Structure formats: C-alpha cells, structure tokens
Amino acid sequence: MAESEKNQSIERAIAVLRIVSEARAEPNLSEIMAASGLGKTIVLRILSTLVGERMLERMPETGRYRLGSGLIGMAHLALARHPLLGWASGLLDAIVKETEDIGLMMAAQGSSAICIRRLEGTAQIATVGTRIGTRSPLHLGGGPMAILCFSPDDVIDEYLSGPLERRTARSVIDPVSIRERIAEGRERGYVIGNEDLYEYVVAIGIPVFDTDRRLLGSLSIGNINHRYPPERCAEIGERFVELSRTMLG
Structure with missing residues (x-):
C-alpha cells in the first residue's frame, strides 16, 4: 500500500472514531456512513478493525457503536500524564x-x-x-x-x-x-x-x-x-x- 493510501486509511479511521465519540447517541452503521460520507464497504472495514482493536464496541442488541475499553484506557492515561x-x-x-x-x-x-x-x-x-x-x-x-x-x-x-x-x-x-x-x-x-x-x-x-x-x-x-x-x-x-x-x- 502506498504511503498516501496508508495516510488516507488512518484519516478515515480517525474520522469514524470522532463521529462515534461526538454523537449525542450511539450511532449505527447508516448514521456513521452518512456523517463520514464513506461507502458501506469502507465503513464496515474500518469498524471491524476498530472493534478488533477494542477502540470501539458494537452493541449486538442494537447494532450501534460506542467507544471501546481500549480507547477509554488510552484516554485516561493521556489525561493522567x-x-x-x-x-x-x-x-x-x-x-x-x-x-x-x-x-x-x-x-x-x-x-x-x-x-x-x-x-x-x-x-x-x-x-x-x-x-x-x-x-x-x-x-x-x-x-x-x-x-x-x-x-x-x-x-x-x-x-x-x-x-x-x-x-x-x-x-x-x-x-x-x-x-x-x-x-x-x-x-x-x-x-x-x-x-x-x-x-x-x-x-x-x-x-x-x-x-x-x-x-x-x-x-x-x-x-x-x-x-x-x-x-x-x-x-x-x-x-x-x-x-x-x-x-x-
């Protein structure tokens, strides 16, 4: 993957994280797609990666997303320091x-x-x-x-x-x-x-x-x-x- 493509992937992942963190209520797939302007395949790939890294969590009963324990732990460390x-x-x-x-x-x-x-x-x-x-x-x-x-x-x-x-x-x-x-x-x-x-x-x-x-x-x-x-x-x-x-x- 070219460096520009890597940067774009990182920027998109950060954008998705921000959408979830700043949403008034936990967003679902359609809402994340609408807010990011990205296609379904790309958003699903990003969400899958972020969930796998515990940056996000998917609530199975609703299909909505919220910040994950991995991200929360990093945030607490950043604040403490x-x-x-x-x-x-x-x-x-x-x-x-x-x-x-x-x-x-x-x-x-x-x-x-x-x-x-x-x-x-x-x-x-x-x-x-x-x-x-x-x-x-x-x-x-x-x-x-x-x-x-x-x-x-x-x-x-x-x-x-x-x-x-x-x-x-x-x-x-x-x-x-x-x-x-x-x-x-x-x-x-x-x-x-x-x-x-x-x-x-x-x-x-x-x-x-x-x-x-x-x-x-x-x-x-x-x-x-x-x-x-x-x-x-x-x-x-x-x-x-x-x-x-x-x-x-």
Whole structure:
C-alpha cells in the first residue's frame, strides 16, 4: 500500500472514531456512513478493525457503536500524564473550595478546548454543562475563551478567520467583538463567559502557563447565573488571578 493510501486509511479511521465519540447517541452503521460520507464497504472495514482493536464496541442488541475499553484506557492515561493536571490541580482545588462552585480544567485541542478535569464544590445548585471529555469552541465560555485570549496573535488571527459557532442567543461570533473581549481579558488577566456557551451559566476563566511561559491550558470557575452577578464576577476574577500568581508564579 502506498504511503498516501496508508495516510488516507488512518484519516478515515480517525474520522469514524470522532463521529462515534461526538454523537449525542450511539450511532449505527447508516448514521456513521452518512456523517463520514464513506461507502458501506469502507465503513464496515474500518469498524471491524476498530472493534478488533477494542477502540470501539458494537452493541449486538442494537447494532450501534460506542467507544471501546481500549480507547477509554488510552484516554485516561493521556489525561493522567497531561502536564496541566500536575501543574494546576492545586489551584483548581483552592478556587473551588473558596467559591463552592464548579471548577473546570481545559486544554487546547485544535480549534477547541477539551475538559480534562471537573471538580464540583458544595454549592446546592450545580449546572450540568461541561463534563470531562467535552469539547467547546475557543471563543465561547470562560475556560475556552481564556485559552484563545492568551494564545499567540497568529493563532488568534487564524482562528477568527474561520467560521464561528453560535451556541446560545448570547454567543459572540463577530470577530471584532471577540478581539475586544481578548484585549479586555489580557488587561485584567481573566475572561468571563456570560451564558454564551450554555444558557444560564456564567464562568470565569484564567490561563495557565508553565515556568517557560508556554500556555498549557486554562482553569475556570462558575455556576448558574444567579450566583454570578457582575460584582461577584469581578471579585472572583481578581481573586482567581491573585491565587494563580501566588500558587503558580
């Protein structure tokens, strides 16, 4: 098999994995074919290989596919070894303890941010929203926007040149307005996602850098909008930045 054909086979297999992992419900063969644009023979061959390698599992009672134990095990290992977990988990613990709200740890994954840790506080009200493994657009929410805000300018330019997804009525998708948010976030050190990723959810995000000032990802704290009026957002944002400077340098 030629190198280009090998690459194409790998790309197709990855595409099928993504379709299964991002589907709202476990997809069947026809749904995978429709989402991938590939023919039945090719999709069946890919599915057979992925099932054989335990990357996917086929549920015999329904004929639908879900992520397999082999892939889940690899994902857990990748998460456990991510430098962000070792570097900033203490800070996430601290802000959740102080606010009693929901803390998220996110890492960049292409044009998205993926949640690699979720920590719930003791507040009686808790939103569902983002879970471990959830991918979100970089221009929405507290944690994702913190990654975009503190990324290099060329990364921001490339991201804003593409299509921008709207998730709620308050999603900001105008590149000029997003650049204004970026400038504001860089000045104060934190960003606020105000019901733009999920309705009724407000989150405050900060960037996380390593000792060489390389952006590792972000942390965010948030909950239902009634717990986060503007004055509390400012108070928690400033405290979050202060804790970051104290604990991470």
